Amino acid sequence: MEQENFEVIIIGGSYSGLSAAMSLGRSLRQVLVIDSGLPCNRQTPHSHNFITQDGEKPAVIAAKAKLQVDLYKTIHFYNGLATKAIPTKNGFEITTEAGKVFKARKILFASGVKDLIPEIKGFGDCWGISVLHCPYCHGYEVKNEKTAIIANGEMGFEYAKLISNWTKDLRLCTNGKSTLTLEQTEALKKHNVQVFENEIDSFEHTNGYIENIIFKNKEKIAVKAIYSKPPFEQHCDIPESLGCDLNEQGLLKVDFMQKTNIPGIYASGDCTTQMRSVAIAISTGSFAGALINKELIEENF
Incomplete structure (x- = not known):
């Protein structure tokens, strides 16, 4: 990928990240979605309690979502793992495992959690x-x-x-x-x-x-x-390295605007809530995307 500067970088390209990307794409924002391809529900055969998609395979929902988001030409995708972030004068700089460096004014963590499977055979x-x-x-x-x-x-x-x-x-x-x-x-x-x-x-x-x-x-x-309900940890440790607070359950703390305690950093989806469902991940992602766009408008106007 040649482009290195974006308005928003979304870390996590599953349901919440893709939903936020669509909101931002429809707001004409230059966005990069970084995704390592390891959603926590990758083994689940069917998704439920999500109207219009009840009973569909999670991977099918995600693939259809990505195809639709990809139609917005200001949305870009990078397949890989984000490993580091540092604040800059105008936002943040993200480094990937492969050594690629990208910059953005805002970050959205839609990176989910990783379940810690107990040592029980099967x-x-x-x-x-x-x-x-x-x-x-x-x-x-x-x-x-x-x-x-x-x-x-x-x-x-x-x-x-x-x-x-x-x-x-x-x-x-x-x-x-x-x-x-x-x-x-x-x-x-x-x-x-x-x-x-x-x-x-x-x-x-x-x-x-x-x-x-x-x-x-x-x-x-x-x-x-x-x-x-096995224990879990954040799938991505970058938010903590940037000073983002976790609550007592180990989830990223966000306010009603999906903002973390660090200015310019938002979070949505499973990394923020115990209510882990496709519908809620999509809802919070869409909301976060709209709020990030609003903040950018306020800063530019």
Whole structure:
């Protein structure tokens, strides 16, 4: 790519980044989208709860979005990994893994998060297929099925309460000694939620579709779906290097205008919210793009 100077650089070219790019392209802005091609839902077979695209493959949605965004001639794409950023007099300078340097007045981080898969054999193979994190995205497809939740304590209790809306055939696996309170344990028992405290060894599955949870004591329980919220980290560490604040969950802090605490830096999508869905990523990206354009107008006028 010959062009090096842009008005906006978007780091992350999945749903949120592409949505922001479209807003900016329609605002006649010179934009560069840098994307490494590793969306967190790349293993998920179908996307749901996104009107007009319900049940579509995530990769198909993203490919169609990129084709549409590419029609705006002021939008440019760079396939690669952004590794460094420094402030400059007029904005920011971004360096990629390949050594390319690009400059922009504003940055939008739509870089998502990276799930830290636990060391349970089969977990990674099932993640996004039959090991799920969001009932609003995937709960309907496994409604009334034998379902397990991997969590403990307050999170486990609240998760069980939530998932009980989709199935009554539910068990809670604490993967070690339960930290539930006596009251929580009694409430789960009242709603026929079994609690398993044994440590998990592995998952038996076929092509990512869970069949059994195997415990370290060789006990086995049959399930069709599992809900789990493994820990995560920011997919891109550049925002922190620039001084952007994270909240207690490890998400980038943004205000109602999608601004971080660093002037000129915005963020949208999964790197900013626990509500990880295609629809919300697109919504926050579109909003961020419009707000970045407005800020540029105010500075230029």
